[in-house]
Amino acid sequence: LGLGLGLAAALALAAWRRQRRPVREVLFFPSRPSCTEAVLVEAAAEPGAAARPCPCPLPQGDCPLSRLLRRLLSARRSLEICLFAFSCPQLSRAVQLLHRRGVCVRIVTDAQYMGIRGSQIGLLRHAGIQVRHDQEDGYMHHKFAIVDRRMLITGSLNWTTQAIQNNRENVLVMEDAEYVKLFLDEFERIWEEYNPISYKFF
Amino acid sequence: LGLGLGLAAALALAAWRRQRRPVREVLFFPSRPSCTEAVLVEAAAEPGAAARPCPCPLPQGDCPLSRLLRRLLSARRSLEICLFAFSCPQLSRAVQLLHRRGVCVRIVTDAQYMGIRGSQIGLLRHAGIQVRHDQEDGYMHHKFAIVDRRMLITGSLNWTTQAIQNNRENVLVMEDAEYVKLFLDEFERIWEEYNPISYKFF
Numbered sequence: 137l138g139l140g141l142g143l144a145a146a147l148a149l150a151a152w153r154r155q156r157r158p159v160r161e162v163l164f165f166p167s168r169p170s171c172t173e174a175v176l177v178e179a180a181a182e183p184g185a186a187a188r189p190c191p192c193p194l195p196q197g198d199c200p201l202s203r204l205l206r207r208l209l210s211a212r213r214s215l216e217i218c219l220f221a222f223s224c225p226q227l228s229r230a231v232q233l234l235h236r237r238g239v240c241v242r243i244v245t246d247a248q249y250m251g252i253r254g255s256q257i258g259l260l261r262h263a264g265i266q267v268r269h270d271q272e273d274g275y276m277h278h279k280f281a282i283v284d285r286r287m288l289i290t291g292s293l294n295w296t297t298q299a300i301q302n303n304r305e306n307v308l309v310m311e312d313a314e315y316v317k318l319f320l321d322e323f324e325r326i327w328e329e330y331n332p333i334s335y336k337f338f
Numbered sequence: 339l340g341l342g343l344g345l346a347a348a349l350a351l352a353a354w355r356r357q358r359r360p361v362r363e364v365l366f367f368p369s370r371p372s373c374t375e376a377v378l379v380e381a382a383a384e385p386g387a388a389a390r391p392c393p394c395p396l397p398q399g400d401c402p403l404s405r406l407l408r409r410l411l412s413a414r415r416s417l418e419i420c421l422f423a424f425s426c427p428q429l430s431r432a433v434q435l436l437h438r439r440g441v442c443v444r445i446v447t448d449a450q451y452m453g454i455r456g457s458q459i460g461l462l463r464h465a466g467i468q469v470r471h472d473q474e475d476g477y478m479h480h481k482f483a484i485v486d487r488r489m490l491i492t493g494s495l496n497w498t499t500q501a502i503q504n505n506r507e508n509v510l511v512m513e514d515a516e517y518v519k520l521f522l523d524e525f526e527r528i529w530e531e532y533n534p535i536s537y538k539f540f
Contacts, residue, residue, distance in 0.1 A: 277501065301476075
């Protein structure tokens with residue numbers, strides 16, 4: 137009986153997933169300075185655990201950054217990240233949280249920008265996350281992520297606090313198999329090309 | 339009879355437009371150095387005029403840049419451009435050609451970057467195209483264009499030869515009414531906010 141119920145629940149979930157409208161949204165930045173502590177604590181907490189309110193004075197609630205965080209934190213199996221610059225501490229915490237939760241995280245980034253002040257790349261590597269970078273003159277200028285091989289997140293936004301709070305930026309979020317496949321193929325091409333086995337040390 | 343035939347043709351065209359699969363593609367860069375002269379000459383030429391082959395030694399044929407040029411050159415009525423940096427001469431020629439053809443071109447750009455070496459913004463203004471820019475500390479970092487209020491072109495690519503030839507970049511091209519509307523609304527918001535009437539001269 138238990139097995140039957142489990143199967144029924146799985147089928148119902150699969151049917152719901154098929155019927156539910158695919159995510160299609162655009163996040164426009166700048167995002168006013170906001171406290172995203174609740175989003176991160178909620179994602180890290182045991183189910184049912186009560187979150188303590190954050191004592192910081194920043195406004196809480198929905199904003200483009202909190203929406204981006206929630207989209208990323210929905211990952212259950214895999215997260216590919218292909219980013220020119222990554223220095224936003226909140227987004228870095230989200231990625232580390234996913235890694236600890238067992239999500240397979242892979243990051244591709246730009247060699248010239250991974251060492252900038254505040255870059256999170258070192259911390260992410262230290263946390264055990266796989267990172268690969270280019271060895272080219274040109275920039276690895278992509279700014280996209282793929283959640284569970286299902287959702288594409290892409291746009292003009294580098295994951296830096298400067299860009300999030302001050303720049304005009306856009307981020308498309310789409311559950312769209314066709315676009316996901318094209319970007320995933322691009323990620324795998326770059327991932328293989330930036331294999332450390334091929335690095336040249338002059 | 340002529341009127342009837344014209345009406346029939348218009349209806350057939352409308353039906354064809356409805357049935358034809360909407361454009362959905364991604365252009366990945368870098369694009370190898372290529373001669374795009376044929377694309378530009380073809381677009382500028384009188385119908386039926388034979389194009390002389392370009393004497394330059396660069397390879398011709400399809401490449402991400404030529405595809406981007408063709409998408410832009412398909413504009414018949416309007417072109418909104420919202421770009422952080424614009425210095426690519428070929429893309430600038432395409433935009434000027436559209437302006438001469440009577441397409442309503444409007445450009446929004448970043449104040450700090452519109453004066454960089456090779457920037458096309460001055461030339462485009464000189465050609466009579468409307469350009470507006472920010473007066474903010476943050477960057478106007480968008481990189482999108484909208485063709486005939488029908489096709490969205492957006493991604494990580496600034497329209498510079500450096501980025502086109504050397505960087506890893508992506509450009510999504512989509513005929514998608516929902517996304518077009520969101521980006522068009524963003525363009526109109528910025529266009530109004532950057533109205534020269536509101537510029538402050540310190």
